Amino acid sequence: MRIGIHYANFTHPDWQSTLLDRLTATARAADQGGAAWFTVMDHYFQMENLGGPPEPMLEGYTTLGYLAGQTSDVRLGLLVTGATYRHPGLLAKIVTTLDVLSEGRAMLGIGAAWYDREHEGLGVPFPPMSERFERLEETLEVVQQMWSSNDGSYEGRHYRLAETVNVPPPVQDPHPPILIGGSGEKKTLRLVAQHADACNLFGENPAAIQHKLDVLRRHCDDVGRDYDTIEKTMIVETDPLRDTDAFVASMGEYAALGIELITLAPMADDPAGWTTAVCADVLPRLAEL
Incomplete structure (x- = not known):
């Protein structure tokens, strides 16, 4: 450990x-x-x-x-990064820059965002939870496209990018690891199975953590992902x-x-x-x- x-x-x-x-x-x-x-x-x-x-x-x-x-x-x-805080194309560029300047030590930790007061305080839109998760999923798709050889367009419900150009590319191959924070069973852990290299769970009791990992394993089975390729982490x-x-x-x-x-x-x-x-x-x- x-x-x-x-x-x-x-x-x-x-x-x-x-x-x-x-x-x-x-x-x-x-x-x-x-x-x-x-x-x-x-x-x-x-x-x-x-x-x-x-x-x-x-x-x-x-x-x-x-x-x-x-x-x-x-x-x-x-x-983790809140998906509402930055446009996904800009986020990919920021994390790439960190990876280049740190010589390959960047990680993208990301979640759906939750702190409404800071959004309202600084005038940043804070959509309903369902939309925040939609934006999180699109952000993951955009970031992964920008970290691939595909520099074409991206068309989503919330984000549209004409060119996903990202030069220089990240130092890490194929890209900086993606960690999704949170323990939600229906959406968050499904997104981990689909897109992430790591999960970050809240430090509950062992029985609760076992349950969350079982849910993650089922999501992996559903999407054809090898459960063992996901790093399991926890906040204590x-x-x-x-x-x-x-x-x-x-x-x-x-x-x-x-x-x-x-x-x-x-x-x-x-x-x-x-x-x-x-x-x-x-x-x-x-x-x-």
Whole structure:
């Protein structure tokens, strides 16, 4: 089992003067400590459970572009891009640029979007859920076409592109991995089976995760996809440093179900120190699962 470090909270002591230094140090700690990926959120406003709009939030892809120059090995992505935030042709170009500038370390994490307040706050259209999923599916189709040899037109219900030209192409072959976030059984996991290289599930109990993976397997069977080609990842909201033995034991249950990577968010005023400790003390034990 591997780990990803998810930097979701910028509100640390004296963040007004230390935000950049802490972010940089944490990304470097993840990179040097052997984390598989380093992610930030794709939000205009901070989520309300972390303080809401008054708290700091950086634009995601600008942040990743900066971190590409501060790291050397760790994969970089957003967990996850909202399909409503950017036109899909532009999104493909942005992730391609990140892949080129990071020398092949970009990942496209994507979902249907959910935070209505930030859309309304900045005047970005927020269609109903059914339409958001339609736009997500078309976005996946557009991005994959732009990462192929087909530079012709795309005609969808919501998006129409005359030319899907994308030069230079991504460094990764055939393209940066696509991860779809969420656990919805009817739409989200079906889209994983059809389009994604990885899923990212919410950290529920082992029985619930087993059920979600069974649903994903059925979708794979329905569309003729090899279930084993999809990387199974999960967000965990537990501090592994609080009781490392108990944490590793609990993660063993998920590893036995097929979870290959867990995403952890720093839970300390010193996120870089926390990340260093997790990589040194927890990661080696998880790698044995």
